Amino acid sequence: MADTIHFSPASLKVSCSNCSLRELCLPLGLNPDEMAQLDAVIRQSRKLKRGDHLFRSGEGFKSLFAVRTGFFKTTVASQDGREQVTGFHMSGELMGLDGISANLHGCDAIALEDSEVCELPFTRMEELSRDIPSLQRHFYRLMSREIVRDQNVMLLLGNMKAEERIAAFLLNLSQRLASRGFAANDFILRMSREEIGSFLGLKLETVSRTLSKLQQQGWIKVDHKHIQLVQPGELKALVTGCANANTNPM
Amino acid sequence: MADTIHFSPASLKVSCSNCSLRELCLPLGLNPDEMAQLDAVIRQSRKLKRGDHLFRSGEGFKSLFAVRTGFFKTTVASQDGREQVTGFHMSGELMGLDGISANLHGCDAIALEDSEVCELPFTRMEELSRDIPSLQRHFYRLMSREIVRDQNVMLLLGNMKAEERIAAFLLNLSQRLASRGFAANDFILRMSREEIGSFLGLKLETVSRTLSKLQQQGWIKVDHKHIQLVQPGELKALVTGCANANTNPM
């Protein structure tokens, strides 16, 4: 087993080339040389404990960060101190894209459990993306995807009722967990009711009540942070407004 | 006068190099050769009439569009038909960035008055941005700025009361108009109350009522679509939550 490890113990440092999250952070079809260039630039495994800040709004922007393990929230604050959770981030997802525009981080990133991130020094990535077209394209795509995601959140915040917001939130988590090989319909929430509420534009009491109501209806089971989607189809029907209440988990 | 025009009447086509909006769409400090490359790729002046669609959600994505003259809204729709205005766009602003991720447009773009746009074929821009580092950087910045903007809208939709939303909306318009050389405190709205409401997560009646209330308080004057900011400082105080109600127009 050990004969695949080269050189010194320092190379225990995992590399992008054999990272299982590779296809989430990086484009497909990189050749070995390109992969080596990336491995040389990307610093793996900065570790954070639950509650630690990865970066803060207003700090100088130098790097993007990819979640390796763990779970993060990002928040923005208004001048008078009101705080809004703008997203939850799990393995393979990139944080910090909002910092590029002004060379300052535009939000806080906080670990919601003990976590590990990879650091992608942005100016180096910019340089590399000139030489590696698929990398450039990949970054454009990632940023665009973030814009699409934000637009969908705007749709949610602008149009949906509490029940629909919670259902959309649970289904979104479910789908992201499923795409990482976890159970789609049985998971542990990493965030508090208050954080869910902040993200969804609701108060924590409303989140709690709504979860209870969904449980009463038999769509879900709630045991503190342990959530089971019993009737994901019904949740989906709630979000889409359609009448068909099948149990298709997608 | 005519001696600055070269070749045929076809070259009446305005070019980026002498476009007054250059600094909004393109990076600063391009050399003449780079500028010529861009001029060769960017197609100017597609004209739209009020109500026309520039593109529709689901259509194949090929180009970004920069507003040259006029005014646009972009909207996303949920599966069950609810519609959300995700932004209003004036001269120099780019639309279509959300289409990059899936090669499909993710929203509808509709002209709110007779307008002209420049078309930026994306694959060509991608290629150019490899050769022109400042162009690549510019696109990363633009996309990042869009993400920041969306996060601020999320903050607004998640945390603010009707009065604050309207104030923030008016101040934002004011600021963007001012930066284009128009009056900051006296302007014509290009969109209906319903479109404002959709953008701000309010019903059109609430928009109307709130404008009336702000007028009653003497902060603004409303005459149909003609808006005057009489006390912009008070509006700002409303948004920031601060107590200082000075009249500083910024």
Place this chain on the structure above:
DNA sequence: CGTACTGTTGAATGGGTTCAAAGGGTGTGG
């Protein structure tokens, strides 16, 4: 083992929505 935090639930309140009606402006066709 106690203290503090997180979550649940109830009751009262309130801001925004819904429903409704009427006025004003705009644009088109006669």
Place this chain on the structure above:
DNA sequence: CCACACCCTTTGAACCCATTCAACAGTACG
């Protein structure tokens, strides 16, 4: 050029969903 129709806007009144205030239970952590 006028008349009519339609849309946009305003305003009122009743209603409702989410918030606020409050009390209590369960859990985590020192």
